[in-house]
Structures are given as structure tokens and as C-alpha cells.
Amino acid sequence: MDNIYLPQLVKIVNIKEQSPTVKLFRLAPTQRSGLKKSKFETNDNGLVFIPGQFVLVGQIGYGESPFGPSSSPYENKFIEIVVRKAGTVTNYLHSLKKGDVITLRGPYGNGFPLDFIEGKDMVMATGGCGIPPIASLVEYIIKNKEKFGRIYVLYGARSPEEILMKDRIEEWKKEGIKVILTIDKPALGWDGYVGFVTDLIKEIQINEADAVATMCGPGPMMDALEKVLRPLGISDRRIFVSMERKMQCGIGKCQHCTTGSKYVCMDGPVFYYDEIEKNHD
């Protein structure tokens, strides 16, 4: 019997500032984690995690927080997470430098339904700090591009400075992904869209009969998006939302992340929209 709460040690190999309050951390396995190899384990399909799954990253003495990795799931030398300064653990992570060692558990949860989305047009909508799981899904799709139809990423942020992963977004565009950005209020030097992500729906051209939407973002944004996607012809069973809840154990025991009869850590974090829509919380 294994101690299921035991994390592995990982080393910060790179830090990239994303915005005044957000940093991206690249984490690699350490020799000290007990692993002989300096690579993360992959599944039968060569994936380190399924996009949409989460890891618990932290430090002993500070605690753990859940993050949806933003790196390509095929990348086994490192995992990248995007960290917004919000609480004890994230403030601590922001104080770290390259070479520091922290802890990682996971991946946990279900992730996006990779088999189901194959062959379909994709609308991936996200806002604010919800971009990481969508980013790793985009990387997955790029690697399997011939298996997908039209690919859209709709991404809203409060201001141009708060658009995260700008360098990656430029690369996605080069790969033929249609990325549409929007900000909440007009800003100097911004010639893109202004308004909510929901307003961007009219900009997309998809085969509504066989499209899939994935969402990760603030609750009100996801509710508003569903109201726009449904009239388009995308049913609730083709809308996949990644939910946020308090996480502690990550493995379906501690009860913190429940919503209705579902466990976000085990049954989710990715749900059909109608699975969680009417939950009492």
C-alpha cells in the first residue's frame, strides 16, 4: 500500500513573467524525487497528462494548490504551470527563483475527452487565468492537426497586459489556429476586439452540427457562453467546461471540491455543461 499523499520533488528550471501578477513556471523532475530518469512518466499514448487534468503543486510548510498544466502533454522533460498571485502557496511560488525545488502530485482528474473531439470543429473559449488547460489542449491539437477541423481560440482578458502566454499565442497563429483576443475596456495601442468573449462568437465559422466547445474561465463567463453556444446548435453534451473548486486531497476523499453529487477532482474537472449546470454546489 502506498502513501497516496506523497508528492514528488520537482525543480524550477525556468520562470517567465506573464503579467504583473502572473508567472509561468517550468518544472522538471529531480534526481532527489527518487526517480532515476529525468523525465515525467507518460501513458500509452505518450502523454504526461491529459489536457484539462490538474496537478497539485506546492511546498511543504506552505501547502498545495491545483494547476492545470499549460505545456504540451507530449513534453516529458518538463511541465509548465501558470501561477497568479492569489494566496499563501501562490505568493510563495512567486518568491522563488530558478533552481529551487518544490513538490508536485498528480496528474489527477479526467481531462478533456480527446477521443470524442477528434474530427470535429473546435471552439475553445477562455478568460483571464483560465488559459493554461486550453493552452495544453491547443498544443495537443497542433500535434494532431490533421485529425481536426477548424480550430478557434477565443480569449478575453481585462487589459492587454493581462493577456497571458502571448509568445505561445503567436506560435499557435502560425500553426493555423484562429485566435481571437478581446479585452474588457478600450486601451491605448490596442486595435483588437473590446468586449466580452461572448461577443466573439459571431466571428467564428464552424460546422455547428459537428462542433465541440471547451471552456475554462470565470463562472459567469461560462454561463454566458453557454447561452450563445446553444442557439448556434452546439448542445450541452458538446460543451465541456473545466470547473474550479477548492482542492485538498485531489483523489476523491476530503469532500472539499464537491458540487452536487460530483467530485470535481475525480469526476471532473472537465464536465458536460448540463452535468453541473443545475448543481446546488
Place this chain on the structure above:
Amino acid sequence: MIIISEKNLQDFLEKTKKDFDFFDVGSQDGKPSFKKYFFPPEEEIFRLSDSRIGTAKVSKKFILFGLNLPQLEALTQLDEIMEKPNKDYFYFQRRKQSFVIGLVKEKIDVAPGGDIVLEDRGKGQYRVLVNTLKGKNLIKNYNNFFETVDEKKEKIPQIPEGSSLSEWSKSMRQILLDSELLANAVEWSHGHPIWDELAQKCLGCGICTYVCPLCHCFSIEDRVGLDDKCSRCRKWDACTLPNFSKIAGGHSFRPNLKERYYNWFYHKFVRAYREYGKSQCVGCGACKHNCPAKIDIQEVLSVILRDYRSNQ
């Protein structure tokens, strides 16, 4: 049939007290839960020293004595909860180290849980039911205290009529028989005025969850010692407490006591039913006996069931 006399039982217990740690949970109605012996209020799950992570050690072998019928049932249910979906390391380390001896005053055909169960036949005689291999070995190692008798030839007192359980417990256990009905009714009751009333009454203290043999919410918290040693601990938590579903940045998914209190019922009677096909309640009465606001779970369920039925 294996039997043990009152005198032998006392001697047996005295002997085992010398050989193992010994805890008598008592079996009076409404007593706080025995769960702490397997799932303590706070425990270390691992510790970091010299940049190495080491799993915390678990206690030595012990005897847990005196679980009554609802408590034995609760233990069996708690085993299932801790087994799925991932086997809980610490809980099962302690379970492995334990010998659980039940003491019931009701006639039972099969032990509902524990390693051995003593059925109190009155007149200083107990029938011994062996439930596990561990229990069998325990009796084998202390066989001079136990007697194997032929029921047909020797006169063993029959178990007295009735039950040691309180009237409250008996009627609660009647309600629990139809866990599907309970699940439907409690789910239906979201929005029922009773939750507003209860939110006024409930102090949000979490005592009901601590004394419950089946509540198992926990938080993971880190502890830093003055000696520079760091450890990660898990502690009992209660879904009725304000920070239970609060995330970094301050957002709480259940900001009001009304939602949290409803969730407590929802977990016991709806989520548990969907997960295990059974309510997470054994009708022990601990929550009712220990609630400082005198909330009676049976009264609440009765109101909900009454209104649910009349609305169908």
C-alpha cells in the same frame, strides 16, 4: 458455538490490555465516534527532513472494544469509504493494527463488522461471533478464556427480547431503511423553508460532523516546527465551517450557512447514496445528542419526507 463467561471476558480483557494498547469506546447511545482511532483528528502524513520526504509511522497494535450495533455498521461503511476510489494509506495502516471487538445486546445472525462480536445473552454469558481471520487468530491465541459448546446439549441463555438501542435510534434506523426515498426527498428539499429555519438555529460549529462515525471530511495543512522540521498533516474538517469551500482570492462556493448545512444533509443522504447506494448515517444519534443548538436530524428528515410525499 463459542461462548465466553463474564468472568472470563474480564480476565481476557485484562490480559489483552497487557499485550496491546486498549481502548474501550463504550456503547451508550449518542457517544462521540470511535473513528478517531483509525482517522485521528490530526495526523502527520509525511515529513520533510534533509530534503527527503518520509512517510509518517503509524501506531502499534491495539484493541478497540465495545462497539455497539450502529458503530459496527459504521465501521464497515467507513472501511468502504476509505477504500474507494483510492485506498487511504493511513486509515488502513491503523485498521491493520487493530482488533475490533463489538458488544451487542441484540440478536444478530451475522456480525455487522469488527473482528469479533460478543452477543450479550444475559446471565453472565456472551456468544462469540468471529468475523475475520484476525478475529479467529485472536481467539486462538487466547483460547483458554473461550469455550466451544454444543448448543443442542448445553443450555445457553437465549438473548432477551428487545434492544439496547434507544427509541430514537430505532425509529431513525427505520427511516434509513429506504435510502433511495431519502436521497430523492433530500434532493427535492433544496429550497424548502426548513433550511432557512435550520440556518437560523445552527451555530455552524461542526460538532455534528466531528462526533459522526461516518463524516470524514478533512483538510491538509502544513506544520513547521521550531527545529526546522516540516510536516504535512491532515485534520478533520467540517463542511459546515465557513472556509470549507473557500479558494485563494476569497471566493467561497458555499458562502452561507444555509448552503453548507444543506450540503451536510446532501452528502449524507444524496451524494453518499449515489456513490455507495446507502445513506451515510447509522442512526447512532451522536449528532443529536451533541448538537449545542439541539437540532434533531430525525425531526428534519421527518418534515422533509412528509412534505416530499405529499408533493408526489
